[in-house]
Each structure stands twice: as C-alpha cells, then as structure tokens.
Amino acid sequence: MAKEDEKKESGDWKEFFWNPRTHELLGRTASSWGLILLFYLVFYTFLAGMFCLTMYVMLLTLDDYKPTWQDRLATPGMMIRPKGEALEITYSIDQTESWDTYVQALENFLAPYNNSQQAMNNDDCPQDKYFIQEDSGEVRNNPKRSCQFNRTILEDCSGLTDRTYGYQDGKPCVLIKLNRVIGMTPGKRGENNNIQAPFVTCGAKRYKAGDEWVRNRLEYTLSFQ
Numbered sequence: 001m002a003k004e005d006e007k008k009e010s011g012d013w014k015e016f017f018w019n020p021r022t023h024e025l026l027g028r029t030a031s032s033w034g035l036i037l038l039f040y041l042v043f044y045t046f047l048a049g050m051f052c053l054t055m056y057v058m059l060l061t062l063d064d065y066k067p068t069w070q071d072r073l074a075t076p077g078m079m080i081r082p083k084g085e086a087l088e089i090t091y092s093i094d095q096t097e098s099w100d101t102y103v104q105a106l107e108n109f110l111a112p113y114n115n116s117q118q119a120m121n122n123d124d125c126p127q128d129k130y131f132i133q134e135d136s137g138e139v140r141n142n143p144k145r146s147c148q149f150n151r152t153i154l155e156d157c158s159g160l161t162d163r164t165y166g167y168q169d170g171k172p173c174v175l176i177k178l179n180r181v182i183g184m185t186p187g188k189r190g191e192n193n194n195i196q197a198p199f200v201t202c203g204a205k206r207y208k209a210g211d212e213w214v215r216n217r218l219e220y221t222l223s224f225q
Contacts, residue, residue: 065140102167
C-alpha cells in the first residue's frame with residue numbers, strides 16, 4: 001500500500017507540472033500563461049515609461065552650470081591649507097620632519113596658481129570691478145571663466161621667496177580658502193542693507209580646563225560684515 005501511495009503522489013505531482021490530457025503547465029493553459037505574461041509586460045512597460053517621463057521632466061528643470069535651488073548660507077564654507085588633524089597645525093621648529101609635510105602640502109596646493117598657469121587658464125580681470133559674464137540672449141555664456149589669482153599676491157606666503165613658508169622660522173603660513181558662493185558680490189549691499197564682505201577675525205580659542213574656560217589658542221572664524 002505504501003508503494004502504491006508513493007506512485008500516486010508522484011503521478012499527481014507530474015500531472016500538476018504537465019497535464020498531457022488538458023495540455024496545462026503548472027495548472028494553466030498556454031492562453032492563460034500568455035495573458036499573464038502580456039499583463040505584466042504592459043504593466044512594467046507602463047512603470048518604466050512613467051519613470052523615464054518623470055526623470056525627463058526633472059532634468060528639464062536642472063541647469064548644468066547653476067543649481068536650481070540655492071539655500072544661501074550665512075557664510076561661505078572655509079578651509080585652510082595645509083590641513084592638519086582636526087584642522088589643527090602643530091609642529092616643532094627643531095624637528096624638520098614635523099613640518100615638512102605642511103610645506104609640501106602648500107607647494108602642491110599652490111602649483112596651479114603659478115603665474116604661467118594662471119595666464120594660460122584664466123582671464124586677467126581689472127581690479128575693483130566685478131567680472132560678470134552675462135548671457136547673450138538665448139546663447140548661454142558657459143562655462144564661466146575665472147579671474148587670475150597669481151601666487152605672487154601672497155608675497156612671503158607664496159613659497160617663492162621662502163621655500164619653507166615660514167615654518168622654519170616659527171612664523172607658519174596658513175592659507176584660507178573660501179568655497180564659491182553663486183551670486184555673491186563682495187562689497188555690494190545685500191538684504192537688510194548688509195554689505196556682502198566676508199572677513200576673518202582672529203582670537204584666542206576657548207576650551208574648558210576643569211571647571212573653568214581658558215583661552216590660549218589662536219582661532220580663525222569667518223563672518224559677514
């Protein structure tokens with residue numbers, strides 16, 4: 001009896017997979033499977049079309065050279081060069097290896113600002129004038145060109161007269177780099193009659209020692225006047 005039951009179960013399973021009498025595969029005829037496949041083909045084609053249409057409409061609102069939405073920060077982002085751990089630069093004058101990496105980092109950073117490179121890649125803009133590059137009708141004036149920034153402007157911190165950038169003499173050069181802010185015109189009055197003129201203030205850094213706050217480190221902060 002056990003063998004007969006096993007044969008019956010095996011026959012039922014084979015018949016469910018393929019029934020030669022009704023020509024059904026997994027309980028469905030060829031027309032039924034065709035309708036199911038057609039439904040999912042149309043359904044997923046519609047979803048793909050909706051996705052492509054949504055992406056196309058979204059891309060129409062984007063500009064290749066200017067963000068559509070700009071959340072104007074109160075101050076532009078600031079970074080220093082060279083960068084130390086936790087943005088702190090510590091070294092010993094007597095130990096050359098402690099500040100040699102800072103000197104090399106400054107040299108690599110200022111290499112693109114050599115006068116020859118700037119003259120080749122950027123425009124010589126007149127001083128005290130805004131370098132505004134307007135579009136000509138429907139012709140977009142892109143990409144925008146930048147004004148020259150020659151490293152000779154940095155004088156003693158240019159690395160041309162002092163290859164150690166002052167680190168050997170205990171007067172290290174720290175360069176401050178501002179991120180670009182679209183539409184910012186330094187010197188002009190903006191909202192609330194404020195002058196858009198970023199400046200850097202220096203002061204002693206406060207930190208807590210026990211229960212008291214003390215100041216004995218130099219800190220740089222950026223703000224608008």
